[in-house]
Every structure is written in C-alpha cells, then in structure tokens.
Amino acid sequence: MSKLNETDIQGFTLRGYNLPVARYIFLEFTDAERARELIRRLLGEITTGQQWDGGKPESTVNIAFTHRGLAALELPDATLLSFPVEFQQGMRKRADILGDTGRNDPVRWDPVWLDGRVHAWLGVNAKSAEALEARCAQMLALTRETGGATLRGSQDAAAAVVDGAQTTKEHFGFTDGFGNPDYLGVTRSSQPGQGKLMKDGSWAPLATGELLLGYADEAGELPVAPVPHLLASNGTFMVYRKLHQNLATFRAYLEEQAARYGGGKEKLAAKFIGRWRDGTPVELSPDRADSSIAQDPAQSTNFKFGADLEGTRCPIGAHIRRVHPRDAFGFNGKLIDRRRITRRGLPYGRFAAESETVSDSDDRGVIFMALNADISRQFEFVQQQWIEYGNDAHLGNDKDILMGNHGGHGKFVVQGDPTATNPPLICSRLPNFVELRGGDYFFLPSITALGMIALGLVDPR
Amino acid sequence: MPNESGKVSGLTILSPIIDDDKAIPSHDLQIRRYLAGLPTDEESPFALAPGTHLARLVVMDDVIYVGMPACEEHLKSKYLVFESNCDGDLEGYLRGLAANVPDYLDAIWSHCVGYPGAANVAAFVDYMKACQIETTFYFAAVNDKSVPETLRALRTQRAVADFVASHQGMEPARVQREFAQLVAALKTQPIPKAGSMGPRRDIKTGGRNE
Numbered sequence: 001m002s003k004l005n006e007t008d009i010q011g012f013t014l015r016g017y018n019l020p021v022a023r024y025i026f027l028e029f030t031d032a033e034r035a036r037e038l039i040r041r042l043l044g045e046i047t048t049g050q051q052w053d054g055g056k057p058e059s060t061v062n063i064a065f066t067h068r069g070l071a072a073l074e075l076p077d078a079t080l081l082s083f084p085v086e087f088q089q090g091m092r093k094r095a096d097i098l099g100d101t102g103r104n105d106p107v108r109w110d111p112v113w114l115d116g117r118v119h120a121w122l123g124v125n126a127k128s129a130e131a132l133e134a135r136c137a138q139m140l141a142l143t144r145e146t147g148g149a150t151l152r153g154s155q156d157a158a159a160a161v162v163d164g165a166q167t168t169k170e171h172f173g174f175t176d177g178f179g180n181p182d183y184l185g186v187t188r189s190s191q192p193g194q195g196k197l198m199k200d201g202s203w204a205p206l207a208t209g210e211l212l213l214g215y216a217d218e219a220g221e222l223p224v225a226p227v228p229h230l231l232a233s234n235g236t237f238m239v240y241r242k243l244h245q246n247l248a249t250f251r252a253y254l255e256e257q258a259a260r261y262g263g264g265k266e267k268l269a270a271k272f273i274g275r276w277r278d279g280t281p282v283e284l285s286p287d288r289a290d291s292s293i294a295q296d297p298a299q300s301t302n303f304k305f306g307a308d309l310e311g312t313r314c315p316i317g318a319h320i321r322r323v324h325p326r327d328a329f330g331f332n333g334k335l336i337d338r339r340r341i342t343r344r345g346l347p348y349g350r351f352a353a354e355s356e357t358v359s360d361s362d363d364r365g366v367i368f369m370a371l372n373a374d375i376s377r378q379f380e381f382v383q384q385q386w387i388e389y390g391n392d393a394h395l396g397n398d399k400d401i402l403m404g405n406h407g408g409h410g411k412f413v414v415q416g417d418p419t420a421t422n423p424p425l426i427c428s429r430l431p432n433f434v435e436l437r438g439g440d441y442f443f444l445p446s447i448t449a450l451g452m453i454a455l456g457l458v459d460p461r
Numbered sequence: 462m463p464n465e466s467g468k469v470s471g472l473t474i475l476s477p478i479i480d481d482d483k484a485i486p487s488h489d490l491q492i493r494r495y496l497a498g499l500p501t502d503e504e505s506p507f508a509l510a511p512g513t514h515l516a517r518l519v520v521m522d523d524v525i526y527v528g529m530p531a532c533e534e535h536l537k538s539k540y541l542v543f544e545s546n547c548d549g550d551l552e553g554y555l556r557g558l559a560a561n562v563p564d565y566l567d568a569i570w571s572h573c574v575g576y577p578g579a580a581n582v583a584a585f586v587d588y589m590k591a592c593q594i595e596t597t598f599y600f601a602a603v604n605d606k607s608v609p610e611t612l613r614a615l616r617t618q619r620a621v622a623d624f625v626a627s628h629q630g631m632e633p634a635r636v637q638r639e640f641a642q643l644v645a646a647l648k649t650q651p652i653p654k655a656g657s658m659g660p661r662r663d664i665k666t667g668g669r670n671e
Contacts, residue, residue, distance in 0.1 A: 260630050396618075411626055428626040 004185040006049035012062035014049035020159040025122040027149035029072040038148025040454035059126035059135040064442035069119030078460035082226040099388035104436040112153035113438035157346035157367045171245045175279035181340045193301030197333035218337045223373035227460045234446030241439040244365040247358045262423040274318030286313040311415035319402040344369040406430035463595040467605035471596030472545040476573040477538040488572035508656030510561035512548035515600040548607045
C-alpha cells in the first residue's frame with residue numbers, strides 16, 4: 001500500500017478537524033449547468049486531506065451529495081444506476097431495515113428531510129463563530145452568484161461548552177470521540193486499540209478499502225462503487241443522522257435505576273456506556289473514573305473484552321461494547337473488522353449542567369456522521385444488528401440501551417458479582433433516550449471526482 | 462455422523478420435479494407459487510406437525526453457468542430441495558408429517574416424479590428416504606434440545622427475566638414465595654405453539670438487505 005494522495009481526498013474523509021463550531025448547509029440544485037458551475041467555483045474552497053504545516057485554518061469546507069443530488073447534476077444514467085442500492089434509495093427508504101420506526105419514523109423528522117430536495121451537504125467547520133459566519137456567508141454568496149443552488153436549511157453544531165471551556169462532551173455528560181479506526185495509508189496520530197486486533201495482541205490499521213472506494217477492503221475485495229473508477233476512487237459514503245437527546249428522560253431514568261443499584265449513580269451511568277463520564281474505559285477501571293487512563297492515548301482505547309466474557313466489569317450490553325465489540329465475539333476480533341465505521345460530528349444545542357433543570361423538548365442532540373466504504377455492510381449492519389438487535393452479543397432481542405428504539409420496552413442487564421458495590425441489575429421499561437430527527441446518505445467524492453462532476457466529464461464507459 | 466447430531470436428525474431430500482411440456486404453468490412454477498403463499502408462523506405446516514426445528518423448501522432449477530473458465534454443466538432435472546432439522550428418528554418424523562399435514566405435503570410433492578401421496582404412509586416414508594442425501598451441517602441454534610424443550614426454555618427465559626426485573630430489591634421471603642409460584646405456574650402451563658415465539662415476518666427471498 002503506497003501513501004494515499006492526500007491532496008485528492010477531502011479532508012473531512014481523512015480526519016476529524018477538531019474545530020469547535022460547524023454549520024451543515026443543505027442545498028438543492030435547480031439547474032444542472034449552474035449547479036456544475038457552483039461546484040467548479042467551490043473546487044478551490046474544498047479542504048483537502050493535506051497536512052496543516054502552518055497550523056489549523058480558520059475554517060474548512062467540504063461537500064457531499066445525495067443520489068438525488070447527483071441526478072440533479074445530470075450524471076449519466078449508467079453512472080447513477082451503478083451506485084449501491086442503499087445509496088440510491090436514501091436513508092428514509094431504509095427505515096424498516098434501520099429500525100427507524102415509531103418515534104424515529106421518518107414522518108416525525110425535521111421538514112427539510114421530508115420532501116426529498118436535499119441534494120448536497122456543505123460542511124463548514126471553523127475555529128470561531130466569527131470565522132464560521134464569514135465562511136458560510138461566502139459560500140452562500142457563491143450559490144447566489146452562480147444561481148447554482150437554493151438553500152433548503154442548515155444545522156449548527158458546536159463542541160459543548162462546560163464551565164466556559166470547550167470540551168468533547170456530549171449532552172448526557174460523557175466524553176465522546178475516542179474510538180475511530182486507523183486505516184492503512186491514512187496519516188494520523190494513532191493509538192493502540194483503534195485499528196484491528198492482530199494475533200499477537202497488537203493493533204494494526206484496517207484495510208484502506210474499509211473507508212475509501214477504490215482500494216482493497218478487509219476481504220481483499222474492492223468495495224461496491226460507481227463507474228467510472230475515477231469517480232469513485234478516493235471517495236467515501238457518509239451517513240448523516242440528527243439524533244435528538246432526551247436529556248430529562250435520561251437523567252430521570254438514571255436516578256430511578258441508581259436508587260436500586262448498590263454501585264451508585266456514576267457507576268451505573270458508566271455501566272450503561274462502557275466509559276465513565278470522563279471517558280475512562282470501564283473495562284480498564286471498573287470501580288472509578290481515572291483521568292490518568294482517560295487522558296493517556298496508550299490506554300484510553302487500548303482494551304479488550306475477551307477476559308470479561310461474563311460482563312462483570314463492562315456489561316455485555318454497554319454501548320461501546322455493542323458498537324465496537326473488539327474481541328468479545330471470539331475469533332480474536334476477526335468478526336468485526338468489516339463492520340467498523342468512522343464517526344464525525346458534533347453536538348448541537350446548549351450544554352446543560354447537572355444542576356440545571358432540563359426538558360426533553362429542549363433542542364439538543366448530536367449530529368452523527370459516519371463514514372464508510374459500504375453503507376450496507378458497515379453502518380447499516382451496526383445499526384440493525386448491534387444497536388436494534390442483540391443476538392450477536394447473545395443478548396436476544398435486547399437493543400442498545402443508549403441508541404435503541406425501545407419504545408418503553410426491553411431491558412438492559414448489568415452483570416455483577418457478589419461484592420456489594422458491583423451487584424447485578426436489570427433495567428427494564430427502557431424509554432428512547434435518543435430520537436432520530438432526520439438525515440440521509442451522501443457520497444463524499446474525491447477532488448478529482450468533484451472536478452469531473454463540475455466539468456460534466458463523468459463518463460461511465 | 463451424518464444425518465444425526467445428538468437427539469436431532471438432519472434431513473436433506475432432493476425430489477426430481479416432473480418435466481411435462483403440457484403442464485401450464487410448469488410444475489416447478491406451480492411449486493414456487495404454492496410455497497410463496499405458505500404461512501410462516503404457527504400456521505406453517507411444519508409448526509402444525511411435530512418435531513421441526515427448521516425447515517427449508519427450495520426449487521432448484523439448474524446449476525448456474527457463470528461463464529469461462531467454468532465449464533457449462535446442467536442438471537438432468539429440476540429438483541425440489543427439502544431441508545429439515547428435526548427431533549428423534551427420521552421415520553417417526555416423516556410419519557408425523559404424513560399424519561398431521563398430508564394435504565400440504567401432497568400439494569407440494571404431487572409435482573414431483575414418483576410421489577405416492579401421504580395417505581399411503583409406508584410408501585410416503587419409502588419415497589422420502591429414497592430421495593434422501595446425507596446431511597452433515599446443522600442449524601447451530603438447535604443445541605441438542607427437542608422442539609418442546611426449546612419452546613419451554615424460551616418461555617422460561619422470558620418469564621424469569623421479567624421476574625428478576627420486577628422483583629429486584631424486594632424482601633427475600635416475598636421473592637422466594639413469588640418465585641415458587643412462578644415455577645409452579647410455568648410447570649403447569651402448556652408448551653407454547655411452535656412458530657408462535659418469533660417475530661412476525663414475511664418469506665424473504667435472500668439474505669441481503671434489499
């Protein structure tokens with residue numbers, strides 16, 4: 001595997017920018033020629049994966065398209081029809097497979113997702129609110145000048161500010177953003193536990209084709225990709241999901257269950273997630289948060305579940321164990337290497353301190369964006385089998401406690417032992433702590449592919 | 462050992478489908494149409510007759526030629542494939558099918574060459590055995606338990622999980638008393654019907670999410 005061409009890959013694909021504020025702009029293309037002109041003008045604006053030798057820029061811009069968007073850009077039919085089925089269908093049509101029913105049913109989504117007119121996602125990240133406003137104004141001016149797109153809506157997101165400081169916390173109070181995988185050829189300050197588990201117990205990067213189209217994946221195959229190869233290569237697929245968080249419900253449920261739990265409230269919260277609120281992995285420190293572990297890159301993601309098959313340290317159904325089971329299913333972790341996703345995204349809405357009264361109707365949640373080469377094999381599998389179903393984890397029909405579409409049913413088992421501070425507990429009548437408010441599947445092309453689209457040079461032959 | 466795995470028997474049958482130019486539609490199409498309408502819940506014939514853990518009926522048209530460098534080959538006949546993991550010995554299982562769901566069997570297998578009908582039980586059993594090939598792989602979830610044992614265990618598991626969830630922190634004497642009541646109730650309840658405990662789902666045509 002030679003080094004990837006970082007100048008050809010969108011920066012958003014290769015790295016989390018770790019910039020504190022963002023706006024995701026949703027555009028509709030109304031005239032193909034003008035839309036292509038807009039993309040041509042945007043080409044010089046798109047942030048690539050090149051290293052930032054001179055420090056982070058004030059802001060970044062990236063772009064991705066829905067299948068409808070690519071159709072509106074008048075890509076050839078032979079190309080449009082060569083995209084994977086799930087991408088052609090879009091997320092809304094996949095609702096049954098994803099368990100997006102009941103409270104998560106598309107009829108309850110934000111209006112912007114209901115009329116099928118979101119054609120493009122323009123992601124702007126910035127160092128400051130001022131920089132964000134300036135860059136967004138510039139982008140919108142471009143759309144007006146070219147007449148290439150109309151604004152369908154936008155979504156602001158920002159790192160949670162806790163006690164005046166920017167953090168990586170999400171609204172339930174947990175430090176987030178630990179577990180992204182490493183990929184072969186992607187330059188990144190990696191840490192043990194982020195790739196795939198090797199026979200000798202070490203961790204190695206996943207095959208590039210688990211993230212990028214045009215490269216071999218963990219099975220040695222090329223991911224299903226559109227033609228021509230040049231359109232697909234160095235691109236990826238993005239799943240965008242706006243996840244509303246019912247903070248009042250979460251707090252009340254945790255209080256109610258903790259009253260019956262001998263380990264105390266914070267320990268129970270940690271058992272739900274698999275990390276203490278400061279990020280300390282429960283598997284490494286089952287009895288207390290330990291910032292020396294949480295903040296140590298050599299430890300914070302460097303753990304396995306194979307020695308804890310009973311789940312008495314980290315429950316078998318803990319969120320991070322379900323969505324990244326590591327070696328929990330045996331076979332030295334080999335069963336999960338083709339089910340990994342890369343997460344991007346930020347919270348939205350104001351962070352509320354524990355002392356504040358909150359309501360479920362407060363507008364807060366997380367913009368979840370997952371990148372993967374194969375939406376069906378990676379994101380959809382994780383969502384369908386590991387979040388909305390429990391069989392792989394030997395948990396029957398139990399859903400993921402945090403993300404599951406419980407509808408007031410289901411259970412979460414905290415496995416325990418005979419010690420007074422680590423008792424077993426069964427939490428039942430689970431409410432929905434998280435609700436889906438919309439989203440879609442996007443294609444995040446390479447710089448070359450953007451140029452081909454802009455110039456009308458996509459040729460499937 | 463082929464065809465037996467502990468208490469469970471594996472059955473794989475290939476029945477040649479009648480090739481008759483005058484049949485409209487052809488017999489394989491008639492089987493497909495009939496199978497597509499079969500219930501998959503407790504009304505399934507394999508739930509009405511005892512002893513089936515898992516059954517699958519497939520119409521096999523031919524081997525598919527995938528192009529060079531494979532060589533092109535064809536089957537001499539279309540086949541109906543019947544696979545089943547069942548309790549006890551094969552003969553008893555087949556007799557159970559013939560006794561409980563003869564109409565279903567006849568509706569399916571009457572399109573196959575030489576099928577004698579389920580009314581003549583001995584001939585039916587001989588026919589099925591004549592069509593049998595070896596089974597070497599089994600449905601992993603069978604766990605060497607019989608169908609009634611599995612159904613009872615599933616219900617017990619659910620009931621105990623619900624019991625634990627609703628009795629946590631309760632005074633021990635009361636937990637013990639109510640647990641004894643639960644155990645007694647579980648013992649006297651009839652075994653749930655086969656096919657009644659899974660989620661409702663339609664017949665699917667493939668494994669992919671499409």
